[in-house]
Amino acid sequence: MMEVAAPSSAKRLAPALADGIARCMRDDPRVYVWGEDVTIGVMGPTRGLADEFGPERVIDCPISEAAFVGAAVGAAIGGLRPVVDIMFSSFTYVAFDQLVNQAGRLRYMTGGQVAIPLVVVGSAGAAGSNAAQHSEVPSALLLHGGGMRVVFPSTPHQAFWLMQGAIRSDDPVIVLHHPALGSTRGAVEPEALALGDAVVDPAGTDVSVFATGLMAHRARAAATTLAQEKISVEVVDVCSLNPMPREAILASVEKTGRAVVVDEARLTCSVASEIAAEIAERAFGALQAPVHRLAVPDVPIPFAPNLEAAVVPSEEDISAAVREVLRG
């Protein structure tokens, strides 16, 4: 049997993001990287790129999110394909005008005269006492902002392929990555994953759990635990949030009849709420129990370790939610 060469030698999530960027930089001289401390690559996605591509293409910027995201908007309109590492995705709030009003609007407002092939990559989620301004998952804000694609890979495989999909897309794409998953191990498989795909793993028959990022990890761990209780959980990793794999979500609920939607962000108007609404509108007949949303209560992420753990859904919270919808 012939051995299929792994598409990436990266064994962990953050290096897989960096390898995805490197592939695109090798293929396309228009791909540039800039942002906060990118030659060091503090959060991982840009680590090592400066060694190969030099400071001309991997550019450390002042801490001026609005300007370096705005410059990337201009550069993208002007023909480059900038990848901006904003370090923590909470810092997108500083650049929100440039992301929402500019990157997310200009194609529409110009009647399609411009394309904005821009990637902004940032960590998202709580990873050990970074407190409220460095721990949020802004996916719902970004989705509601509109005009931006959003992906949130939770494995090296997803990271490698979605990063490349993001850079090759002609739209602005936000790539979120969880700081607690940077050194997560996993193989990069040869089958490419594209924007708009969901990853079903494991498949199951009793309950569908929808999650992204760290929540997808915890959902998979919960599925393993619950299998010992003879509960068959299907985990749908919604690693592409825009485009959202709505048909894959509905197909899973049609099969299992039960849904738990997990989100590492505030419950109100969350991605979990969107998925729950979609299921309620289009798969109501298949439901054998109410949809259960499991998310961060409407509070900021606190600092103290015990408080942080109290608000972010845990593996046990997910298992409990699954048991509850089975009772329902």
Added chain:
Amino acid sequence: MPLTPMASALETHGPEWLRTMVRIRLFEETLADLYKRGELVGVVHLSIGQEATAVGVCSGLRDRDQITSTHRGHHHMLARGLDPRRMFSEILGRAGGYCGGKGGSMHVSAPSEGAVGANGIVGGGIPHAVGLAFAARTLGRDAVAVAFFGDGAANQGVFFESLNLAALWRAPVVFVCENNGYTEFTPTDAVTAGESIVSRAAVFGIPARGVDGDEVAAVEQAAGEALELARAGGGPSFLECRTNRWRGHHEGEESYAKPYREPFAPADPIERLEQALRNAGHDVSGLRASIDAEERARIAEALAAAQAEPEPPVERAFADVFA
């Protein structure tokens, strides 16, 4: 005696500057009239009185160069050479507008004609010009970017950030602050600390100067030097063009805004150009009469054509969100 560069430029370009300034004036007066008659939708910010800055700066631009502009940007677009018919169409929300009727007065954009566009967010377009300049240099395009913005934008954080980034990158960009004295309804002096706006640019090590923004030849000369520096790899420059906004912040504001400024009668930049041409020995009255007749006809024709256009098809409301 040989002509000074300014006099020489006036000799070469004066009549064409006059034509463009008259075209802008007529275009804007036509909009004011349409607004009064209730024939415009949305908010319209007119540039009457600021023609010389736009024309002087755009005079030195080449096809590949790009400009970014503001909510008050019709004059920049017309000075860049955009078609008045497609501008009217856009402002009237018609299918044939530059943006297919999806941008409107504050957001006219025509990247293929060297105008990436106006922007409804004060200061929003400034970093785009830095990025456009960076991209142009990186792609070996031998082009520069010009960021037009107002005095109000000089109080935005992204203004300072963009100047810093442009200086660090030595980006081929020219920042043009069009200081018309009013930040919407508030006198700029009342909300702007420090010596001057131009002094803010100087601290970044960017060559910066103040110019009489109502003297087109002076603007053209200053902008020309800045463009030359950018083209030669010398990095960004900054111009503060001091001018006057003759109209309100937007048409129709008297319906709610109490009078907020003293009556004033600034010198007309068009008349100043005519005087300069007269001093240089031109038959200005003949020139102006023929320009007026031709531009009036052109604007009237452009408006009629735009008004005869259909509305955008409804399906356009759902298009162009993503590539």
